[in-house]
Amino acid sequence: MSLTETAQFEIPNLPLAAFEDGTSVLLTGDDTDLLESVFYRLVAAREDERSLVLATEASGRAVNRGLDGAADGASDRSAVLTCAGPDAAENVTGVDDIADLTGLGMQFSTLVADSQATTGRLRAGILLCSSICAAVDDTRSVYRFLNSNLLSQLRRNEAVGVCALDTSADIGTNVDSFLAGMKASFTGRIDVEADGPGRAILHVSGLGDDRSVEVSL
Amino acid sequence: MVDQTVLCIGADDDVEDMAAALDEEADLAPIARTSVAEATAFLDTESVAAVVTEYELSDGTGLDVVDAIRDHAPQTPCVLYTDVSPSDIDTASFEDAIVEYLNRDLPDAADRLGFVVDDVIAHSAQVGFLVPDDEDSRLAALDSYDVDDLPIEESFDRLTDLISSHFDTAVAFIGLIDEQEEDILACTGGDWDSITREETICTHSMLQEDVMVVEDISEDKRFAQNQQLHDLGIVSYAGANMTTPEGQTIGQVCLIDHERRSYSPEQRAQLQQFAETAMEILELRQSLLEASDAEVAP
Numbered sequence: 400m401s402l403t404e405t406a407q408f409e410i411p412n413l414p415l416a417a418f419e420d421g422t423s424v425l426l427t428g429d430d431t432d433l434l435e436s437v438f439y440r441l442v443a444a445r446e447d448e449r450s451l452v453l454a455t456e457a458s459g460r461a462v463n464r465g466l467d468g469a470a471d472g473a474s475d476r477s478a479v480l481t482c483a484g485p486d487a488a489e490n491v492t493g494v495d496d497i498a499d500l501t502g503l504g505m506q507f508s509t510l511v512a513d514s515q516a517t518t519g520r521l522r523a524g525i526l527l528c529s530s531i532c533a534a535v536d537d538t539r540s541v542y543r544f545l546n547s548n549l550l551s552q553l554r555r556n557e558a559v560g561v562c563a564l565d566t567s568a569d570i571g572t573n574v575d576s577f578l579a580g581m582k583a584s585f586t587g588r589i590d591v592e593a594d595g596p597g598r599a600i601l602h603v604s605g606l607g608d609d610r611s612v613e614v615s616l
Numbered sequence: 617m618v619d620q621t622v623l624c625i626g627a628d629d630d631v632e633d634m635a636a637a638l639d640e641e642a643d644l645a646p647i648a649r650t651s652v653a654e655a656t657a658f659l660d661t662e663s664v665a666a667v668v669t670e671y672e673l674s675d676g677t678g679l680d681v682v683d684a685i686r687d688h689a690p691q692t693p694c695v696l697y698t699d700v701s702p703s704d705i706d707t708a709s710f711e712d713a714i715v716e717y718l719n720r721d722l723p724d725a726a727d728r729l730g731f732v733v734d735d736v737i738a739h740s741a742q743v744g745f746l747v748p749d750d751e752d753s754r755l756a757a758l759d760s761y762d763v764d765d766l767p768i769e770e771s772f773d774r775l776t777d778l779i780s781s782h783f784d785t786a787v788a789f790i791g792l793i794d795e796q797e798e799d800i801l802a803c804t805g806g807d808w809d810s811i812t813r814e815e816t817i818c819t820h821s822m823l824q825e826d827v828m829v830v831e832d833i834s835e836d837k838r839f840a841q842n843q844q845l846h847d848l849g850i851v852s853y854a855g856a857n858m859t860t861p862e863g864q865t866i867g868q869v870c871l872i873d874h875e876r877r878s879y880s881p882e883q884r885a886q887l888q889q890f891a892e893t894a895m896e897i898l899e900l901r902q903s904l905l906e907a908s909d910a911e912v913a914p
Contacts, residue, residue: 501679501710505702505717512722537841539744539814540712547714547742555735571837579824584746605749 408448408522408559412440412469414612415589415603422559423550424606425581428591429567431456433599435465435526436616437591438563442524443469443477449514450477451523453507455530458484459491462526478510482530498534500544507548511556521558523549528562532570538577550584619645620737621662625655625681626670626697634668634697637726641734652676656684664692665737668729671698671705679710686713690814691743691796693736697729714742740795745819750864755795757864763792763801766901772802772894779869779890780804783883786849787872790894792858793822798868806848806872815844818868821855827884829854832876852877854884856891861899869894 406420418424424441428434435457443466444450450473454462459481463474478490482497492510494503514521525531532541545562553560562585566574582588587605594600594613602611624634624646635646647664649655652675655667659681667685669678682694695716696705702717718725718732735741748754772790780788787805791798798816800808813819817839821828830853833839833846850872858867869891871879879887 496711499707499711501713501715502702502705502707504714505696505705505707508717509702509719512719532837535712536837537712538838539841540714542746543712543714543742543744545746546740547716551716551735551739551741554739555731573830573836576820576824576828577838580746580820583748583823586749 406520406557408520409445410441411445413437413601413614415601416607418559418606420557420559421553422587422606423553423585424559424561425578425585425588426561426563426591427566427578427588428593428599429565430591430593430599431527431565433591433593433616434563434565437589437599437601437614438524438526438561439465439469441561441589442466442522443473444522445470445473446476447518448476448520448522449518451507451510451514451521452477452479453503453525454479454481454483455497455525455527456483457481457526459487459493460484463488463490478514480506480510497531500531500535500540504544504548508552511552515556519557521552521556522561523552523558524561524563525549526563527565527568529565529568529570532564532572532577533568538570538572619643620665622646622733623649623655623658623664623667624669625649625651625667625673625678627674630670633726634729637729638668638733641730644730644733650674652680652684655681659685659688663689666733667692667694668697668733669694671696671700677706679705679707679713679715682713682715683710691740691812693733693740693742695729695732695736697725716741744814746823748823748865751795754864754866757860757862758792758794758866761792761866761898761902762905763799763898766898766905768897768901769802771897771901773804775890775894775897776802776804779871779887782886782890783871783879785871785873785877788870789872790858790867790869791816791818792867793818793865801867808848811844815842817845817850817853818855818870821853821868821870822857822865825857827854827856827879827887829879829884831878848872849874851875854879854887856884856888858891858895858898860895867894 407417409417459479462479466473482494590602592600631648638644638646671678699721776788789803791800797810852873855868855870857865
């Protein structure tokens, strides 16, 4: 009898069990600094992996810094699509209009295909999905974008995905109701609660045992 | 198994390559057209499982075709299969068209095309709503009820009459949510048979555990641009889950009003009780049917 050979994505700098291939995580919280810190720890590529980050408010330089802070040399194994600021490095692609989800999706698909040419293992993330929700007039476009890009890629590839959402943002709808829907569609949720300077409590659900853990960030 | 029609659009040589790649896949039936006009004329009369299109066409672009099908059948998946780079594609007028982009210059592009088209059809990959993570088991649970054979219409009609009267709303209805649409089993105050899953508010309500209330859909970006809801005169909404004994949400009991309104915690709890009553009626009718079938079996 053999053990199940499901690919695992280790999360070495958070007290979380490894994610199985195909896992989708909804990352929420109202402190964007803490959200970013947890996001980078989840998404930073390890040695045999690639990262793909769609950043709505962080510059390419900031994303690279965040990834490297979470895993040594992670930015060298990453592609960044940013809606904030010009291309800053070889791995960064600028996007003119955050509300152009058709163009954004095509760029995202192209970068996934490029990543696959290097290694099959991918960590993909959106930071922050709430910015996209705020920018579009019809939230159905956001759902179509998530289905067509992030969730499809997790299904087809050896990949995990993280969608970060700032719960304090005005997204033009009832945030609690919106989150309830998102939570039901993702494998699990991590809610980040501030717990003093440099500290947070992660409320984890749907990713093995539901629990709350204290972390230093 | 019935073949799935896939509309392929491109110049003569391009469209032949697309069709040849899709012909390799079992269950896919490619149909070739060479222009936006030909494609939209086809879509006016025929339904398709998916669209594959080049970007540059003789009388427009592939995004014109996508735009047309989003009007007719918004849930239809579309694949842009082209050697034009995303940065050279003009998306200014198509910001929410959202397609699958596949670069035909990739070495294994033809093989990928069949795989991607199969995947987008099988998983309804471009729908404008989220499906629950356990959708397959939810649909299996729904399938276990022989709704067409159950004499529930009169019971549900009486129940929606009661619900509408109790809450003094314009409309009350009971609907079951399948893969593509919400089937309205009873409706007081409206003549509604079904609503596509992309259009119905219940798509969202079924994903949350408690009763969902939208006091005014024009103030909520999930629904404000949804023309069908406005055409039906819907302003406010409240919906409660019909949940099977095993915990799968298969339907909704809903209140609609043509004006803005809110619901107190007590009213929300009462609506949930009505939803539980509807579920009990469905369960009991199903049990009776199964008992009756067992009696007549040899």
